[in-house]
Amino acid sequence: MKLKKLSAAVSTAFALAATTMFGASAQAQVSGDVIKIGFITDLSGLYADIDGPAGGEAIKMAVADMGGAIAGKKIEVLVADHQNKADVAAAKAREWMDQQGLDVLIGGTNSGANLAMAKIAAEKKKPFIVVGAASSALTNEQCSPYTVHYAYDTTALAKGTGNAVVKQGGKSWYFLTADYAFGAQLQNDTSTVVKAAGGTIVGSVKHPLSASDFSSFLLQAQSSKAQILGLANAGGDTINSIKAANEFGITKTMKLAGLLMFINDVHSLGLKATQGMYLTDSWYWNRDAETRAWSRKFFEKIKRMPSSLQAGDYSAALQYLTAVKAIGTDDADKVLAQMKKTKINDVFAKGGYIREDGRMIHDMYLMQVKTPAESTEPWDYYKVAETFKGDAAWTTKAESKCALWK
Amino acid sequence: MEIFGIPIQAFLGQLLLGLVNGSFYAMLSLGLAVIFGLLGIVNFAHGALYMIGAYVAWVGMEKFGINYWVSLLLAPLIVGALGVAIERTLLKHLYKIDPIYGLLLTFGLALIAEGVFRDQFGVSGQSYSVPDALAGATNLGFMVLPNYRAWVVFASLAVCLGTWFVIERTRLGAYLRAGTENPALVQAFGINVPVMVMLTYGAGAGLAALAGVLAAPVIQITPLMGSNLIIIVFAVVVIGGMGSILGSILTGLALGLIEGLTKVFYPEASSIVVFVIMAIVLMIRPAGLFGKEK
Numbered sequence: 001m002k003l004k005k006l007s008a009a010v011s012t013a014f015a016l017a018a019t020t021m022f023g024a025s026a027q028a029q030v031s032g033d034v035i036k037i038g039f040i041t042d043l044s045g046l047y048a049d050i051d052g053p054a055g056g057e058a059i060k061m062a063v064a065d066m067g068g069a070i071a072g073k074k075i076e077v078l079v080a081d082h083q084n085k086a087d088v089a090a091a092k093a094r095e096w097m098d099q100q101g102l103d104v105l106i107g108g109t110n111s112g113a114n115l116a117m118a119k120i121a122a123e124k125k126k127p128f129i130v131v132g133a134a135s136s137a138l139t140n141e142q143c144s145p146y147t148v149h150y151a152y153d154t155t156a157l158a159k160g161t162g163n164a165v166v167k168q169g170g171k172s173w174y175f176l177t178a179d180y181a182f183g184a185q186l187q188n189d190t191s192t193v194v195k196a197a198g199g200t201i202v203g204s205v206k207h208p209l210s211a212s213d214f215s216s217f218l219l220q221a222q223s224s225k226a227q228i229l230g231l232a233n234a235g236g237d238t239i240n241s242i243k244a245a246n247e248f249g250i251t252k253t254m255k256l257a258g259l260l261m262f263i264n265d266v267h268s269l270g271l272k273a274t275q276g277m278y279l280t281d282s283w284y285w286n287r288d289a290e291t292r293a294w295s296r297k298f299f300e301k302i303k304r305m306p307s308s309l310q311a312g313d314y315s316a317a318l319q320y321l322t323a324v325k326a327i328g329t330d331d332a333d334k335v336l337a338q339m340k341k342t343k344i345n346d347v348f349a350k351g352g353y354i355r356e357d358g359r360m361i362h363d364m365y366l367m368q369v370k371t372p373a374e375s376t377e378p379w380d381y382y383k384v385a386e387t388f389k390g391d392a393a394w395t396t397k398a399e400s401k402c403a404l405w406k
Numbered sequence: 407m408e409i410f411g412i413p414i415q416a417f418l419g420q421l422l423l424g425l426v427n428g429s430f431y432a433m434l435s436l437g438l439a440v441i442f443g444l445l446g447i448v449n450f451a452h453g454a455l456y457m458i459g460a461y462v463a464w465v466g467m468e469k470f471g472i473n474y475w476v477s478l479l480l481a482p483l484i485v486g487a488l489g490v491a492i493e494r495t496l497l498k499h500l501y502k503i504d505p506i507y508g509l510l511l512t513f514g515l516a517l518i519a520e521g522v523f524r525d526q527f528g529v530s531g532q533s534y535s536v537p538d539a540l541a542g543a544t545n546l547g548f549m550v551l552p553n554y555r556a557w558v559v560f561a562s563l564a565v566c567l568g569t570w571f572v573i574e575r576t577r578l579g580a581y582l583r584a585g586t587e588n589p590a591l592v593q594a595f596g597i598n599v600p601v602m603v604m605l606t607y608g609a610g611a612g613l614a615a616l617a618g619v620l621a622a623p624v625i626q627i628t629p630l631m632g633s634n635l636i637i638i639v640f641a642v643v644v645i646g647g648m649g650s651i652l653g654s655i656l657t658g659l660a661l662g663l664i665e666g667l668t669k670v671f672y673p674e675a676s677s678i679v680v681f682v683i684m685a686i687v688l689m690i691r692p693a694g695l696f697g698k699e700k
Binding site (some may be wrong): 044045046047048049051080179205206207208210211212214215216217219220223235236239240243247248249264265267268269270275 | 554630
């Protein structure tokens with residue numbers, strides 16, 4: 001008797017579920033009756049300030065701007081911490097796609113974690129939009145029809161800062177390089193650009209990741225008599241190198257070029273230590289009226305101005321949802337096709353488009369850090385020294401090893 | 407003139423920088439050695455206490471306008487009080503059981519402290535500027551030495567020698583050493599051993615905080631600054647001999663110098679040279695260079 005009741009209940013539940021599913025497909029073809037956006041990034045470690053929880057908030061701002069639902073289907077945002085571990089990132093992505101019915105995955109910082117997630121997304125055939133990770137391998141050697149690389153990459157950083165600094169007279173370079181794959185790649189990419197522009201590489205010194213003291217390395221850099229000290233490192237290592245360079249008077253004889261820096265790094269160092277530095281970034285909050293307006297909204301929630309990555313997170317989610325709305329389905333291939341044929345015009349990019357290799361092409365900016373006197377308000381840190389229009393900053397077809405773009 | 411193909415000026419410069427780093431190692435390993443020697447606790451929270459010391463200075467400056475010199479006194483007192491609280495509420499229950507529990511407890515405390523500070527202050531860290539009286543740099547001919555770094559060497563040597571003197575040469579130090587050898591007997595002479603042990607942990611914590619304040623203007627203050635350094639400091643203590651006060655001071659300075667030289671000859675090895683030395687020392691003298699075999 002009991003068993004019968006139970007089976008009746010179960011079958012009713014199934015019937016109900018089936019009805020709602022078919023009912024859904026009649027209006028808008030949305031899987032699971034909800035549009036699920038996943039966001040996996042470093043929420044607590046060394047990259048948590050440049051992206052992190054505030055990146056998740058930016059995605060929720062995009063959802064709110066879309067009204068929280070598309071054609072009556074609710075939009076849901078899942079956020080998880082990958083702790084800078086590639087295996088954790090991959091396992092979470094797989095779980096969400098298999099069990100939660102995830103529709104799109106947005107990748108935060110850490111190239112290793114993102115390369116791992118890109119493989120899962122390709123296997124499960126789900127759109128994967130990388131915002132925070134820098135490695136250009138995502139759309140080059142390891143490109144995939146399901147990966148979109150949104151904000152920036154190591155190639156663009158090298159081309160931007162390398163070219164501009166040589167053009168402004170910084171001909172001889174010395175590198176201070178983090179001793180792991182990312183540092184070596186950034187140094188190589190930049191060296192190629194510097195040499196092509198007519199500059200020379202005088203030498204380099206490798207330092208261990210999270211070194212506690214940079215003064216020895218800086219003294220070696222100074223004795224090289226190069227004009228430019230290229231910082232091929234990131235986060236805390238960059239911050240501590242700049243601090244020590246100021247303390248030891250290196251900044252009097254050499255100009256520093258940060259190859260991967262974010263506004264949060266400048267904020268925590270202060271303008272006194274960073275003034276005059278060049279850096280390349282994909283976005284700056286204080287660029288025009290539109291970016292300012294959006295950033296002030298962000299500031300009200302987070303109490304910090306957005307980094308380029310957080311603006312990128314917002315834009316990536318917004319463009320995905322706009323595509324779903326336009327074609328009335330969250331089917332992965334159809335949405336990606338729609339995104340790839342639509343120009344991107346929002347607070348992050350103007351006239352942006354997604355290339356065959358998955359690279360989102362948009363303007364990049366060379367920034368120069370303001371002096372304390374030039375800065376008129378908190379977080380007012382950059383002057384836009386040069387704008388790299390359209391595809392000027394990115395990997396060219398000749399350089400690319402991506403099989404999708406031949 | 408050159409030494410092994412390195413200009414003598416660069417060589418001297420690197421030696422001096424090594425001495426600066428060695429001063430930090432010496433001060434931190436000193437606190438660890440005192441705590442281990444007198445309490446038998448492997449204090450993994452030492453890095454966190456160092457970090458908290460730096461943050462106390464920073465918060466004092468930003469929120470209350472307390473200057474560097476006052477912080478130099480205040481931060482060790484505050485963190486020392488925190489150390490006393492930790493000893494009273496947690497550590498004192500662990501003296502009679504396997505030392506591994508003390509290690510696990512202090513490691514857990516360090517993780518909690520890091521998490522709380524990360525949540526409160528973010529991970530990019532905060533900047534603390536060099537006090538005006540020590541700003542600027544002196545040209546020594548072979549290198550430009552920031553005045554602040556010279557002060558660090560001076561201050562930490564003074565503190566290290568002072569601590570060594572108190573423990574090895576005064577009556578109080580004699581009580582402390584006796585108390586760790588045979589607490590029951592010392593108690594019988596009318597000396598309050600538990601209070602002495604409590605104050606020792608507090609003093610060790612205060613030393614870590616003092617090193618934190620000294621480091622604040624030199625490096626970015628981040629919740630992770632302690633864990634980046636603590637492993638090296640542990641290696642220093644092991645090389646010097648667990649619990650040996652003089653050993654930890656001398657080893658700290660010597661390893662700073664060796665690390666500095668490694669950065670000139672083969673920079674890639676600078677992060678592991680300390681551990682290579684540790685392995686060699688453990689093979690030849692398992693009790694450490696200055697430790698006594700038990």
